[in-house]
Amino acid sequence: MGLDKNQIAKRIAKEVKNGMYVNLGIGIPTLVANYIPEGVEVVLQSENGLLGMGPFPTEDKVDADLINAGKQTITTLPGSSIFSSAESFGMIRGEHVDLTILGAMEVSEQGDIANWKIPGKMVKGMGGAMDLVASAKNIIVAMQHTARDGSSKLLKECTLPITGLKCIKKIVTDLAVLEVTEDGFKLLERAPGVTVEDIQKATEGRLIVEGDIPEVQI
Amino acid sequence: MINKTVKNAQEALQGVQDSMTLMLGGFGLCGIPENSIQELLRLGVKDLTCISNNAGVDDFGIGLLLQKRQVRKMISSYVGENAEFERQLLSGELEVELIPQGTLAERIRAGGAGIPAFFTPAGYGTEVGEGKESREFNGKRYLMEEWLKADFSFVKAWKGDTAGNLIFKGTARNFNPMMAAAGKITVAEVEELVPAGELDPNMIHTPGIYVQRIFQGEKYEKRIEQRTVRTA
DSSP: OOOOHHHHHHHHHTTOOTTOEEEEOSSHHHHHGGGOOTTOOOEEEETTTEEEEOOOOOGGGOOTTOBOTTSBBOOEEEEEEEOOHHHHHHHHHTTOOOEEEEEOSEEETTSOEEOSOOTTSOOOOOTTHHHHHHHOSOEEEEOOSBOTTSOBSEESSOOSOOSBSSOOOEEEOSSEEEEEETTEEEEEEEOTTOOHHHHHHHOOSOEEOOSOOOBOOO | OOOOBOSSHHHHTTTOOTTOEEEEOOBTTBTOOHHHHHHHHHHTOOSEEEEOSSOOBTTBTHHHHHHTTOEEEEEESOOTTOHHHHHHHHHTSSEEEEOOHHHHHHHHHHHHHTOOEEEESTTTTSGGGTTSOEEEETTEEEEEEEOOOEEEEEEEEEEEETTOOEEOOGGGOTTHHHHHHHEEEEEEEEEEEEOTTSSOGGGOSBOGGGOSEEEEOSOOOOOOSBOOOOOO
């Protein structure tokens, strides 16, 4: 029951439109690159200073001077450009990047996101997450609907330290696709085999259900 | 043309003392000043404040300085790859200030460009904003963030000339250009040092005005953190 990580990525890939500049976070968001439909041309931004991120290199093309924000070796593509970290976040804050896809630990019904710190655990840092969520025009979150103990991660208010306020527009979880509206989480689609009741039970924040909810098509 | 060349790392790091604030270029282990870090180890200077996006790994990069307890404070955006770092932080030996990556880059840029403060949306409404001035522009809240400067900046470039002009390669550029401008004394180490006139002025990323000392690094290991490949 529910979508696996690759299926979540595949569903999010449908939100990526021709001509977009897109920043993909670490984890499920990175997988989205594998499912961008044929004929859709996008430019991937890596916030350490690259536009036009290509696939992983073949063994003979590995270059220590060419990595992505996850510190993985990558390649450039025809038309790529390279710049400093200041320039990179300038284009993020300046809203030149069209779409940001990132993971989350919690999202609130107002669109607040928490994804950088768990009290009592070693704090690794926010990296570029706070800059991205504060400025992106359009942010889609990829996440699990509930924690391992079954508790909801789609909440009235975030309980973990906030990364950014009122910034999330759309969420794709293992159970559902939801839009964050002024009135709460609006249910758009449900995963195959998942009922509206299942989603209701797994959502602590206000869930808005209008009419028949179609199944996710992937 | 003013000649910025010094013989080696030893000469380049003259004047580095305990308790100084240092900037070190690099993102992860990509574009870090390997030779200057080795010389900092040899000098054994301590109580350093290090401004760098990351803190290296246990046995490479800034991780080496942490191992020898030379760092009192790290100012970074992400420090997740280093177990010794974690141990020192939890035991209180090490202080850390975490800054959103874009804010870190801009604070360094501001330091080099003579801008004492600026407003950014990053971190508003989070613990990063606690105690900071905020203001509204066009209906959105922004935090005031101040410039960062350093006693010494250590940057690493691909090519440089004797006038201090630098060209970076790939994503090894990252924080290096801003740090070059924000250091009172900037030490640039390069893989290839050429006489002034050999680099095309149109291709220079960092003008030599920001660089006080330049040398060709003895060797570069260029360790890779996440070697990811595809089959051909």
